[in-house]
Amino acid sequence: MNTLTYQALLFNRITEFDYQPALTCLETSETITYKELRDRVDTVANQLIRLGVKIGTHVAVIVPNSIENVIYNLGVSRCGATVIPLNDKLGVREIEFILRDAEPKVVIMATQKHVESVHDYLKEADKNSVTVIGLPGFGVEYPEEFYTVDLPETKGNMEFPVASLEDLATISYTGGTTGTPKGVMHSQQGFGASIVASCMEYPYDDQDKVLFCTPLIHSAGVLLQRSLVSGCHVYIMRSFNPEFFLQTVQEARITSTFIVPTIIYRLIDEAKKKGYEVSSLRNINYGSSPISTERLKEAFEIFGPIFRQQYGMTECSILIARLTKSDHIWAYENNPEVLKSCGKPCMFTQLRLIDNNGNDVKPLQPGEIAVKIPSLSVGYYKRPDLTQEAFRDGWFYTGDIGKLDKYGFLHIIERKKDMIISGGLNVYPAEVERIINQHPAVSMSACIGIPHSDWGEAVCIFAVLREGETCSKEELIQFCKERTSNYMVPKEIYIETSLPLTPVGKIDKKELKKPFWKGTSRVIN
The missing domain is CATH 3.40.50.12780 (ANL, N-terminal domain)
Incomplete structure (x- = not known):
């Protein structure tokens, strides 16, 4: 073998x-060894x-x-x-x-x-x-x-x-x-390599109690398998509920978990309503989408400096880059801008930033992220065309635009295909969201491009306000004008009570775009 x-x-x-406990289903209270x-x-x-x-x-x-x-x-x-x-x-x-x-x-x-x-x-x-x-x-x-x-x-x-x-x-x-x-x-071989790499990047042992509340077929599944090979006691929630989650942490003395930013925001809000004993937590792994720097600071105040961010894709078994707990602490104390990054390459990851001609970009310049890693996918099923496009010479071209800062931290700017072109200028939605999320009344936001007769595409923001806060569209637009270039200022803002999410907890921008691009053959203009 x-x-x-x-x-x-x-x-x-x-x-x-x-005879150590292996799995507990919280909804049924069943535990098996x-x-x-x-x-x-x-x-x-x-x-x-x-x-x-x-x-x-x-x-x-x-x-x-x-x-x-x-x-x-x-x-x-x-x-x-x-x-x-x-x-x-x-x-x-x-x-x-x-x-x-x-x-x-x-x-x-x-x-x-x-x-x-x-x-x-x-x-x-x-x-x-x-x-x-x-x-x-x-x-x-x-x-x-x-x-x-x-x-x-x-x-x-x-x-x-x-x-x-x-x-x-x-x-x-x-x-x-x-x-x-x-x-x-x-x-x-590749999936085996992902298990080994996960053990290196996320040290657990047989005393750890790991709570999962996101779908097990996504990033959580890789970390679940990684937990089992170390003899951890895994707790499974069928679906996320902030009160139930924090009660479980308190009563079961959970030591580690994996969540996404939208869940962090809800945990912060719930923890502010009612005090919970969460000192048992040693690791909060998060990923799948960017997180607001301001809300991450709030999370530090409640849970402590125990956050580890991971950046990855299904094609790479989630293991591209990570922002360690020490990175979080250093950034929190010295350079908050680093909290917006997804860290540095994982142990077995080689990383390049590529321009449109396939060349490495100059230092501090943005480029498409290309990855070489032992856990890399062997391609797309029945899609040799897409495989040939994305997998070239042993490198996987992610479609993410990123840049390395002077400290070597990788910052994701945007998905290559999600970039908004407004008046001939490139607008990265993540940058607009970063500005909007700094407003004290904003809990989360999503930026999309919508059709515009003059600009081709106009910058549009959907914002969810914090509980009990009020804010006008005009105030948010003025807030952006004071902090960014005119072409990045939203032309339209919608105040919402919630945003649609994909099955893995990411904001579903495709759903937000539908009403604006209905009847068109593509979602660019």
Whole structure:
């Protein structure tokens, strides 16, 4: 057996901890040990092998955050098969597209929302070659064509297939906020490297209690697997609730968590309403989108200097750059501008900033971020065109525009495709959001480009105010005029009570753009 595959690294490690608690589902109050986890995973793997699952078989898993989510995803990996992890919060159209694109031979599900879509996929495919497993205990009504299973009644042992370095461990579909979802392929070697790199970057041990409240198919899933190989006690929330989250930290003495900036903002607001004992927390990992510097300072006051930011992409298993706890402290005391960065390259990451001609940019100048890393994806499933465009000479071209400051910290300016061109000038939405978020009444904001007859595109801001605060559009526009160039000042501002979020907690700018670009063939002008 090659010990550097994802399959080997994971299952060799989780045999070490036996009767230590492995997983707790907070909604059901169920806790299982590592031995129970292994037994249930092996039972699932036995069942899947009987259904014909083997190395190379595509198996889709649509299960909400739960112990079952972990068991069934690991069960697929135990067989050496390829996991297609799907977010249960995805829309019907996204699920339908992914199923037809990935063509899984087995679909494991536990969501009422997607029953019809999965049933249609089963009917379209040859139902003799596709099996759908509907998990009990989630309140879902399954059609009679679905196969249901009760794990305790499934017995027997089989020899599990051994994956090689080149076998596909997973095909993870991007959120599709800029078009149809893309299947990001990770080999056993690459996914194994991500486990090793995560252990290096995020030190945990078997005394850690790690709380996850974001979808496990995203960044949280990589950190969950990283937690299991160290014997951590993992706590799973099905969905985020700020009061429940802080109560859990207080009562269970949680030591680490992973969240996104929108969740940090809600935790700050909840903690200000009611005092919580959160001194057990040693690590708050955050990422997925930029964070307001002002609100991060508020978070320091409540939770202390325990923040670690990560910057990554599905194609890189989240491991591109990180802002360490020490970086946060230094920046907080010496240079707050660094708090806007995503840190310095991770241990195994090589990084370049490229201009439009493919050359390295000059120091302190912006350029497209290109990455070379052992955990890099092997390409996009069924999309050789996109693979050739993004993966060149061993480098992955991220589509993010960034620049390095004089200290070597990487600052993300904007997505290359999200840049607004107003009056022939480039406007980076993140820069406009940074200005707006400095206003004391603003909790969060989102900047988009909207069509304009004279300017081509006009800068538009959607702002959510802090609880109890009031502020006019005119005041925010004047605030921007005093702090930035005229061409970056918003032409339109909408005050909202909330902003739409993607399934992974990012602000859904595609949804914000829809009303303005309806009936057009593209969202630029």
